[in-house]
Amino acid sequence: MHKDQQDDLYNKFKTKIELVSGECYRVNTALEASELVCNVLIEKGIKDVALLNSPISQKGDFVNTFEKKGIIVYTDNFRQVTPDAQAGITQVNYGIAELGSLVQADADVNQRLCSTLVPIHIALISTDKLIPTLKDTMATIHSLPEIPGFVGFITGPSRTSDIERVLTIGVHGPKQLVVVFVDEEVGGVA
Amino acid sequence: MADKQFKKKISDALDNNVLRGALGRFGDAYVISREKAYEGYDFKEISDNIAEVKSYAASHLDEMIDQFEKQATARGAKVYRASTGEEAKQYILELAKKKEVKRVVKSKSMVSEEILLNKTLMSAGMEVQESDLGEWIVQLAGQHPSHMVMPAIHMTKEEVADVFSGHLHKLNQPVIAELVKTAREELRKSFLEADMGISGANMAIAETGTLIMLTNEGNGRLTSTLPPTHVFLVGIEKLVPNFEDATHILQALPRSATGQQITSYVSMVTGPTPAYYPDGTVQDKEFHIVLMDNGRRKMYEDEKFKKTFQCIRCASCLNVCPAFQLVGGHVYGHIYTGGIGTILTNFVNSEKDAQNPQNLCLQCGKCSEVCPGQLDIPQMILELRNRMGEKTGLPFTQKFALDVVSNRRLFHSMLRMASIAQKPFTKGQPVIRHLPMFLSGLTEKKSLPAVAKVPFRDVFKTIKQDIKNRKGKIALYAGCLIDFVYPRIGEGVIKALNEKGYEVVFPDGQSCCGAPATYMGDRGNARKCAIMNIEALEAEKVDYVVSACPTCTHALKESFKELLHDDPALASRAEELSKKAKDFSKLLFDLGGLTPGGDGIPLKVTYHDSCHLKRSMGVYTEPRKILTDTSGVQLIEMKESDRCCGFAGSYSIKFPELSGPILDRKLNNIEESGADVVVVDCPGCLMQISGGLDKRNPGLKAIHTAELLLDKRKNVKKNRVK
Ligand code: SF4
Numbered sequence: 001m002h003k004d005q006q007d008d009l010y011n012k013f014k015t016k017i018e019l020v021s022g023e024c025y026r027v028n029t030a031l032e033a034s035e036l037v038c039n040v041l042i043e044k045g046i047k048d049v050a051l052l053n054s055p056i057s058q059k060g061d062f063v064n065t066f067e068k069k070g071i072i073v074y075t076d077n078f079r080q081v082t083p084d085a086q087a088g089i090t091q092v093n094y095g096i097a098e099l100g101s102l103v104q105a106d107a108d109v110n111q112r113l114c115s116t117l118v119p120i121h122i123a124l125i126s127t128d129k130l131i132p133t134l135k136d137t138m139a140t141i142h143s144l145p146e147i148p149g150f151v152g153f154i155t156g157p158s159r160t161s162d163i164e165r166v167l168t169i170g171v172h173g174p175k176q177l178v179v180v181f182v183d184e185e186v187g188g189v190a
Numbered sequence: 191m192a193d194k195q196f197k198k199k200i201s202d203a204l205d206n207n208v209l210r211g212a213l214g215r216f217g218d219a220y221v222i223s224r225e226k227a228y229e230g231y232d233f234k235e236i237s238d239n240i241a242e243v244k245s246y247a248a249s250h251l252d253e254m255i256d257q258f259e260k261q262a263t264a265r266g267a268k269v270y271r272a273s274t275g276e277e278a279k280q281y282i283l284e285l286a287k288k289k290e291v292k293r294v295v296k297s298k299s300m301v302s303e304e305i306l307l308n309k310t311l312m313s314a315g316m317e318v319q320e321s322d323l324g325e326w327i328v329q330l331a332g333q334h335p336s337h338m339v340m341p342a343i344h345m346t347k348e349e350v351a352d353v354f355s356g357h358l359h360k361l362n363q364p365v366i367a368e369l370v371k372t373a374r375e376e377l378r379k380s381f382l383e384a385d386m387g388i389s390g391a392n393m394a395i396a397e398t399g400t401l402i403m404l405t406n407e408g409n410g411r412l413t414s415t416l417p418p419t420h421v422f423l424v425g426i427e428k429l430v431p432n433f434e435d436a437t438h439i440l441q442a443l444p445r446s447a448t449g450q451q452i453t454s455y456v457s458m459v460t461g462p463t464p465a466y467y468p469d470g471t472v473q474d475k476e477f478h479i480v481l482m483d484n485g486r487r488k489m490y491e492d493e494k495f496k497k498t499f500q501c502i503r504c505a506s507c508l509n510v511c512p513a514f515q516l517v518g519g520h521v522y523g524h525i526y527t528g529g530i531g532t533i534l535t536n537f538v539n540s541e542k543d544a545q546n547p548q549n550l551c552l553q554c555g556k557c558s559e560v561c562p563g564q565l566d567i568p569q570m571i572l573e574l575r576n577r578m579g580e581k582t583g584l585p586f587t588q589k590f591a592l593d594v595v596s597n598r599r600l601f602h603s604m605l606r607m608a609s610i611a612q613k614p615f616t617k618g619q620p621v622i623r624h625l626p627m628f629l630s631g632l633t634e635k636k637s638l639p640a641v642a643k644v645p646f647r648d649v650f651k652t653i654k655q656d657i658k659n660r661k662g663k664i665a666l667y668a669g670c671l672i673d674f675v676y677p678r679i680g681e682g683v684i685k686a687l688n689e690k691g692y693e694v695v696f697p698d699g700q701s702c703c704g705a706p707a708t709y710m711g712d713r714g715n716a717r718k719c720a721i722m723n724i725e726a727l728e729a730e731k732v733d734y735v736v737s738a739c740p741t742c743t744h745a746l747k748e749s750f751k752e753l754l755h756d757d758p759a760l761a762s763r764a765e766e767l768s769k770k771a772k773d774f775s776k777l778l779f780d781l782g783g784l785t786p787g788g789d790g791i792p793l794k795v796t797y798h799d800s801c802h803l804k805r806s807m808g809v810y811t812e813p814r815k816i817l818t819d820t821s822g823v824q825l826i827e828m829k830e831s832d833r834c835c836g837f838a839g840s841y842s843i844k845f846p847e848l849s850g851p852i853l854d855r856k857l858n859n860i861e862e863s864g865a866d867v868v869v870v871d872c873p874g875c876l877m878q879i880s881g882g883l884d885k886r887n888p889g890l891k892a893i894h895t896a897e898l899l900l901d902k903r904k905n906v907k908k909n910r911v912k
Contacts, residue, residue: 016451079466083382099452107463109472112415116408117378134452138437147398147433149265149463150414153456158408160370161448162324162342163350165216168370171323172377173408173455 009097009130010181016100017179020156021169026127026181030060033182037089037122038065040178044120046086048072052114054091055186056124062089078113088118088174092125092154094140095179098133100155102179105141107149115154121174123154127181196521196546203517204847209336209344210516216343217515223449224506224560231441233562239438241500241564247396247429248490248499254396254429255481262399262479265461272482275305275538281480282388282421283310289419289476291316291386295377297405297413298322299390300338300503301423301482303525304538307388319380321409323373330357336519337527338505339447344518377409385468387417391424392502393439394481397432400460401479404443404453411457418465419476426486427499439502442562446504485537494573495537500563501530507557507567512834512852513550513845522547529557529567536574541581548574550848552841553709554834555805572709579711589712596715598701598722606645639675639877646677650696653684661691662733667723667771669742670702671873679873682896683738683774685904690781692733699726703745704753709839713753720750724760729767738774738896740802740809740872741839746771748806773803775871775895779812788821788902795823795898796865798856798879799832800872813871813895820902828863830855837878853882861887868892 014024023040027033033056041049051062051073063073074081082088090111094103102123104111115121131137141151158173169175203209247254259269272278278301286294294316296302308318308329320326324341328334331353335341342350347364354362354372362372389410391401401422403410414420430436444450462477489495508514508528519527524543526534529551536544551571558566583589594601646668664687672679684694704719723746729735737743750764778784797814804810810832818825836842836852856879860868868883870876870892880892893901 020454079470083378101452101456109415109464109466112411116411116415134440135434135437138434138440142433146265147400147458147460149460151458151460152411153452154454155452156454159406159454160323161406162322162327162340163345163347163366163369164212165219165340165343166366168366171370171374171407171409172321172381172412 006127006130009132010127012097013095013100013130016098017156017177018100020100021177022100022156023176023178024181025179026183028182029184030056030182030186032060033124033180034060034062034065036180037062038069038071040122041066041071041087042069044087044176046071046120048074048085050074050078050082050085050088050114050118052078052088052090052110054124056091056126056182057089059186078110082113082117085118087120087122088114089122089124090114092123093129094137095125095130095181096134096137096153097130101134102154103137103141104150104152104154105144105148112150112152116173119170119174120176120178121154122178122180124180124182126186127183128185193546196549199521199523200517200845200847203521204851206344206518208346208349209518212343212346213515213518216340217509220449220509224445227445227449227451231445236438236441237562237564240442240502240562243430243432243435243438244500244502244563245497247431248427248496250431251426251429251487251490254431255426257396258394258399258429258481260399261397262461265399266474266477267399267461268478270478270480272480272484275482275484278423278480278482278484279305279307279310282307282423283314285419285421285478286311286316286386287314289386291419293380293384294318294386294388295380295384295413295417296320296325296388297390297403297409298325299388299423300525301390301425302388303335305482305484307423319377319384321377321380321413322405323370323407326373326377327353330354334520334525337508338503338531344520381412381416384417386419386421387413388421388423389413391422391428392443393430393436394424394428394479395430395433395436398460400433400458402436402440402456402458404440404456406448406450406454408455411455414457414459414463416465417475418467419478420462421478421480422459423480423482426481426483427490427501443502443504446502446506446560446562489537495533495570497563497565498530498533498570501565502563504562506560506562507565510556510560512554512556512836513552513848516848516851517550521550529571530565533567533570533574541574541578544574545578548578549844552801552834552836552838552852554801554838556801556832556834559805572711575711576708576713580713584710584712592707592710592712592715596702596704596707596718596722598699601702602645639881641674642677644677646673646680647696647698649677650680653681655684655688655693657688657691657693659691660693662693663731664692664694664734664736665727665729665732666694666696667700667703667727667735667737667742667746668696669737669739669873671877672738676873676876676894678900679738679894679896682894682898682900683736686774686778686784686896686899687736689784690778694736695732697726697728701726703742704749705741705745706839708745708749716749717753720745720753720764721760724750724754724763724767727767729763729770732770734777735767735771736774736777737771738871738894739874740773740800740807741874743771743773744802744806773807773809773871775803775813775816776807776809778816783816783819784899784903786819786821788823790822791902792824793822793867793902794826794865795867795869796826796828796860796863797831798828798835798860798868798870798875800870800875801832801834801838803871804832813869816895817869817898820899822902823898826863826865828859828865828868830859833859835875835878837874839874842878849878853878857882857886860890866890867898869895869898871895
């Protein structure tokens with residue numbers, strides 16, 4: 001993908017996700033991502049985090065970076081830790097620029113535990129995994145060898161308007177969603 | 191006809207200010223956010239696509255079900271086909287017992303509400319927890335959802351706080367953010383403890399065996415993540431052929447339902463995924479899919495209701511419905527509410543259950559305009575109404591009135607008598623309301639017109655037609671209101687068409703178009719009217735048949751054909767009539783309009799779109815063009831110009847309590863526009879609106895386009911006939 005085309009998609013994505021109360025960042029390398037996420041965690045006052053290991057988090061040495069700052073990092077036992085952890089970090093497969101949506105295409109239950117039960121979800125994504133439209137995304141998923149057992153689109157934090165039509169953030173899922181795009185090619189996921 | 195108990199429910203709903211406030215606010219905001227969400231998207235194209243894929247699935251239903259089952263089974267799911275709700279419940283109950291389930295958590299599933307699944311599971315000793323916030327609130331309050339998408343829209347935060355306080359035995363403050371937080375904590379426990387999850391789906395993809403659900407809260411995700419046993423309960427109308435077909439529905443559903451580009455979460459589940467079991471092991475979950483019929487196939491096999499399978503349950507038809515906005519969902523009595531709900535109720539519950547709610551439909555057609563599944567909901571409701579009318583018969587007074595209307599001589603002589611009899615009653619206020627007819631609509635909020643002293647059919651004989659450059663001949667179909675109440679409209683029509691070079695004839699044998707009978711569910715009398723008018727109008731002999739009442743025009747163009755489709759000789763005459771029939775403003779426009787002119791005296795007008803003209807015939811730019819071509823006329827658009835005025839024929843007699851507030855809203859919009867005159871193209875709307883203005887703001891006048899032309903283009907003596 002051309003750099004400027006990628007910039008364009010990223011900008012679209014960012015605009016859209018910010019409209020639905022998501023935070024959006026972009027960095028060059030996995031190491032920078034690690035720094036950035038660490039700062040975000042500190043800023044938000046997070047003491048422990050459930051980290052589902054992924055190509056970006058490994059390449060960026062997330063565990064060491066965070067632990068150096070005194071943050072407790074859980075990398076397994078997620079059914080036990082995610083109900084109480086203050087944040088969760090996962091890498092997702094795609095992003096849909098048109099909608100500002102993240103796409104998880106992964107049957108692994110831990111992917112969902114670390115992104116649903118926690119109050120703050122930090123999603124890592126390779127910038128080259130940005131897809132222009134919903135239509136293209138459906139085609140991409142369809143072209144996989146088989147439809148993954150679970151495919152989830154995430155667009156902003158969990159929300160409800162069920163009481164008096166007043167928009168309230170954070171019902172069952174996360175109250176905050178932070179997305180970090182990494183330009184460096186890391187491989188892995190999808 | 192609506193029974194007493196039903197009327198009581200309506201009045202309770204109307205007295206509920208909370209409900210009306212919430213529905214009103216939402217309805218207003220909805221229209222705007224929906225429009226915004228579709229910006230840059232071609233709604234027509236999206237809905238064409240939906241109609242295509244959904245109707246394909248429906249017409250290949252068995253194939254779809256087989257394919258879905260095969261694919262889902264290949265991925266490890268267990269698929270069960272339930273032909274009734276009872277079978278579905280038994281299957282799920284057995285499964286739950288076998289798995290020794292104690293706690294069930296549900297994410298939104300209308301189907302489970304439809305079959306009252308919770309009751310079955312609870313009476314077997316299981317705890318069942320709704321997890322959609324709205325549904326949970328309604329469950330705790332011991333009520334039914336009142337809206338497909340927003341189940342608790344009828345409750346205030348104070349009521350919610352009370353319900354929470356009662357349930358949790360601790361005081362909850364009516365602060366929405368706090369209430370949501372409480373719900374999060376409480377429901378989180380349920381999710382973590384549940385040993386079975388039950389979900390509904392928005393789509394079931396035949397090609398891949400995938401189930402797709404859209405949620406905002408994240409409960410759908412949790413239900414498919416935590417419990418080691420997961421059951422999807424899905425109606426067979428949710429099938430979609432191919433994976434990528436889902437795109438169209440994903441494009442429309444969030445936009446149409448809540449004005450969102452996409453919901454916070456879209457979850458697609460294909461076969462069992464691993465889950466944590468209580469012993470800490472991670473294994474594939476126990477995964478079941480129940481595909482349920484429960485009356486749906488019957489609905490599809492019924493020629494007139496096939497298209498219900500194109501519905502994606504977005505509820506936008508409810509959100510724009512003037513009647514729903516006033517009364518909310520509970521009045522409908524069953525789980526599915528609004529227009530589409532009435533139809534579903536008829537099939538999944540019983541015809542009897544649909545009998546009362548079908549009356550609520552005004553036939554304004556606003557729902558069809560926004561429906562992404564391209565359903566003609568009013569037409570289907572009318573079909574129900576007619577079938578019920580045929581089966582159970584109409585109440586005596588209604589039947590009598592319609593029998594009178596379809597007997598031309600009797601009807602017309604009664605009208606003539608009425609015009610004499612009303613004199614002693616004075617102030618142009620009387621008799622019409624005592625007539626056993628659809629035009630005896632009465633509410634305290636509006637005054638009624640007098641029956642004209644001289645009906646149009648007699649006025650006609652005195653009109654001198656001045657035709658230069660003769661081009662042809664047009665038959666004028668007056669319809670009851672122009673003939674007997676507003677003859678001046680007829681004069682305006684003739685004048686304008688003469689100017690275009692046409693002679694206008696008035697076939698004497700014409701009578702009521704039968705719309706009152708059609709809309710009250712009396713096809714027999716409607717048919718009589720159709721035959722009478724086809725024979726009288728002799729469309730074969732003229733270039734056009736013009737009507738200045740869109741309801742009549744609709745009858746001439748559409749209803750007659752439908753009513754007579756089984757009689758080849760009459761059907762072909764109906765076809766001929768249908769082709770030649772045009773509504774006045776449309777015909778005038780098509781003939782090139784009048785040469786610009788007028789008295790030049792400034793007049794601020796606003797235009798009200800009649801439901802039949804705009805939505806049945808797609809005519810709305812034409813009358814505006816005619817108005818603005820008239821010198822002196824300044825057109826100011828009112829808000830919601832195409833929102834129903836609440837007349838809707840007999841509706842205003844059946845439900846004055848609903849017709850009244852609907853009219854009020856129209857009057858507010860007219861007043862806010864700042865116009866001097868409101869112009870309409872339908873004598874029914876004219877009667878309703880002028881009656882309302884007369885009581886409320888006599889300085890503001892309502893007038894038909896044809897009359898306006900008469901006034902502005904020639905200095906005729908004003909109110910000659912009135
Ligand atoms: S009938 Fe149309 S508007 Fe109503 S819920 Fe179904 S798809 Fe939506």
